[in-house]
Amino acid sequence: MGQKPNISKGTRDFNPEQVRRRDYLMGVIRKHFQSFGFQPIETPSFEQLSTLMGQYGEEGDRLIFKILNSGDYLSKANEKALDERDSRGLLSSISEKALRYDLTVPFARYVVMHQNELTLPFKRYQIQPVWRADRPQKGRFREFYQCDADVVGSNSLWQEVELLQIYDAVFTELGMPSIKVKLNHRRLLAGIAQLIGEEKNVVAFTVALDKLDKIGREGVEKEMLSKGIDAEALAKLAPVFELQGTGLEKLASLADMCPKDSPAQQGIEDLKFLYQTLNGLQLKTISLDIDLTLARGLHYYTGVIFEVSAPEGVKMGSIGGGGRYDDLTGQFGLKDLSGVGISFGLDRIYLVLEELCLFPEALDNTLEVLALNLGEEEAMSAMKLLGVFRAAGLSAELYPQVARMQKQFKYADKRGAQWVLILGTEEREQNRFLLKDMAKGEQHEFALDSDQGLKHLLKVLRND
RNA sequence: GUGGUUGUAGCUCAGUUGGUUAGAGCGCUGGAUUGUGGUUCCAGAGGUCGUCGGUUCGAACCCGAUCUUCCACCCCA
Numbered sequence: 267m268g269q270k271p272n273i274s275k276g277t278r279d280f281n282p283e284q285v286r287r288r289d290y291l292m293g294v295i296r297k298h299f300q301s302f303g304f305q306p307i308e309t310p311s312f313e314q315l316s317t318l319m320g321q322y323g324e325e326g327d328r329l330i331f332k333i334l335n336s337g338d339y340l341s342k343a344n345e346k347a348l349d350e351r352d353s354r355g356l357l358s359s360i361s362e363k364a365l366r367y368d369l370t371v372p373f374a375r376y377v378v379m380h381q382n383e384l385t386l387p388f389k390r391y392q393i394q395p396v397w398r399a400d401r402p403q404k405g406r407f408r409e410f411y412q413c414d415a416d417v418v419g420s421n422s423l424w425q426e427v428e429l430l431q432i433y434d435a436v437f438t439e440l441g442m443p444s445i446k447v448k449l450n451h452r453r454l455l456a457g458i459a460q461l462i463g464e465e466k467n468v469v470a471f472t473v474a475l476d477k478l479d480k481i482g483r484e485g486v487e488k489e490m491l492s493k494g495i496d497a498e499a500l501a502k503l504a505p506v507f508e509l510q511g512t513g514l515e516k517l518a519s520l521a522d523m524c525p526k527d528s529p530a531q532q533g534i535e536d537l538k539f540l541y542q543t544l545n546g547l548q549l550k551t552i553s554l555d556i557d558l559t560l561a562r563g564l565h566y567y568t569g570v571i572f573e574v575s576a577p578e579g580v581k582m583g584s585i586g587g588g589g590r591y592d593d594l595t596g597q598f599g600l601k602d603l604s605g606v607g608i609s610f611g612l613d614r615i616y617l618v619l620e621e622l623c624l625f626p627e628a629l630d631n632t633l634e635v636l637a638l639n640l641g642e643e644e645a646m647s648a649m650k651l652l653g654v655f656r657a658a659g660l661s662a663e664l665y666p667q668v669a670r671m672q673k674q675f676k677y678a679d680k681r682g683a684q685w686v687l688i689l690g691t692e693e694r695e696q697n698r699f700l701l702k703d704m705a706k707g708e709q710h711e712f713a714l715d716s717d718q719g720l721k722h723l724l725k726v727l728r729n730d
Numbered sequence: 731g732u733g734g735u736u737g738u739a740g741c742u743c744a745g746u747u748g749g750u751u752a753g754a755g756c757g758c759u760g761g762a763u764u765g766u767g768g769u770u771c772c773a774g775a776g777g778u779c780g781u782c783g784g785u786u787c788g789a790a791c792c793c794g795a796u797c798u799u800c801c802a803c804c805c806c807a
Contacts, residue, residue, distance in 0.1 A: 272780085272781090272797065272798070273798080274798095275797080275798065275799090323805095325731095325804070325805055325806090326805085326806095328731070328805095329731095329805080329806090368807090396807085398805095398806080398807090400804095400805075400806075401731085401804095402798095402799080402800085403799095403800065403801070403802095404799095404800070404801085405807080406805095406806075406807080407807090410807065411807085412807065413807095473805095562806090574807095582807095583806065583807070584806075584807065585807070586807070587806085587807070609807065610807080611806090611807030612807080613807070614807055615807090638765090638766090640765080670763095670764075670765090671764095671765050671766055671767095672763075672765090672766070672767075673767095674766085674767090675766055675767035675768090676767055676768085677767085678767065679767040679768055680767090680768095683767095686766080686767085688765080688766080690765065691765095692765080700766095702766075702767090704767070704768085707766095707767090707768090709766085
């Protein structure tokens with residue numbers, strides 16, 4: 267009795283075309299990571315539960331996939347918690363491992379464990395899947411890839427500059443239309459919270475502010491009131507809501523609003539530097555936008571924060587994000603090491619490219635030569651030729667059995683073969699073979715013992 | 731985690747108030763065409779209607795559970 271197979275919620279199979287496209291995407295991202303001097307690392311798919319818990323806030327803890335202990339896990343379970351149906355209390359006694367939730371925390375763990383081998387600043391990139399027990403939606407999966415580039419051990423804002431240049435380089439090569447990168451700064455948010463006398467409520471304040479474009483100013487004010495921010499503070503916030511102008515103009519107004527000793531001033535200076543520097547470096551595809559409503563809930567960011575929106579008209583959340591975290595490794599006992607990084611959401615970028623028809627067509631033509639199988643002797647001669655083609659870097663295969671020509675041509679067509687090699691009895695007797703260009707429908711004849719056929723293939727490949 | 735939504739052939743979808751043998755287009759296989767694909771024509775295969783259970787003389791259709799899809803919260807890539 268066969269069970270009907272089913273795939274787990276929020277996971278996907280990838281067919282050959284999809285894998286080719288994902289490889290292409292990853293290849294572009296990897297290439298630019300490397301060209302900016304980042305080095306690859308990989309970390310295990312699961313970590314100690316204690317490494318992950320508490321790093322992403324309460325919401326994050328819930329979304330971490332926990333791995334049940336092996337063996338008779340119940341015999342070691344916390345009895346009291348079990349009796350009381352207390353899942354949270356039970357957890358640590360039945361699970362000590364969990365699937366990685368992102369790449370940044372495992373990286374921090376890596377840095378601390380390998381600190382003596384690393385030359386600082388250390389720039390690494392990492393392209394691996396992560397898992398979240400979220401409810402799936404379009405562009406939201408339970409298993410998805412992140413492509414991260416981070417640098418630890420440098421406070422310099424030039425790192426932020428380079429990271430933003432990577433965004434620009436990658437999206438430019440992918441042929442994306444204009445892409446908006448929102449910028450904000452944790453200290454700026456802290457400064458504004460201080461300005462309105464709500465420094466204790468920074469988190470609630472930030473989370474509410476983040477929803478501005480979704481629920482509007484009134485909705486935000488309502489949520490802030492309900493989270494304990496008082497009306498007087500809200501009144502002081504009015505000028506922030508009314509900020510206008512270019513990025514630099516917004517920053518200038520904010521600098522005027524905040525006292526000279528406010529933490530906001532540092533944030534404003536940083537953002538101003540990024541804005542001006544990148545203006546001078548001529549971005550091609552991304553454009554920077556100061557956006558105070560950008561919260562990025564991750565608990566560890568302390569400085570500049572970024573978020574990359576999907577291009578206009580594409581209904582998709584953010585396709586990338588990042589920021590600076592001053593003390594991530596502090597959690598693991600290594601103090602005063604500043605880090606900054608960005609992430610590309612591979613799966614979402616894939617969906618955007620697909621929707622905008624931006625994948626190169628050439629990705630689909632993987633088979634360059636298909637040789638027809640027209641008899642045993644003939645197949646042998648064809649196989650020898652294919653060996654020569656392969657040695658020259660072409661992908662080539664022989665139709666596995668003798669069959670009607672029509673059938674073999676249909677197969678070649680479906681496989682997307684660019685050329686068909688025809689070598690039948692007649693050709694063999696006359697010491698020649700034919701190459702048919704499937705796109706053009708043209709057929710050319712070559713002598714079996716010359717390299718003219720190969721030269722022809724390579725020449726056409728290079729010109730097209 | 732909360733509320734809603736979806737599931738019929740490989741794909742996209744019809745299917746009447748519950749009533750005999752569940753359909754179409756595309757795709758697939760074979761043939762028209764014994765050495766030439768992408769066009770055309772002919773024929774054929776393929777479905778226990780997501781799964782399990784219930785109501786009924788009778789269920790693709792009604793009810794429940796479960797899995798899956800998508801959506802809104804929440805959060806995020």
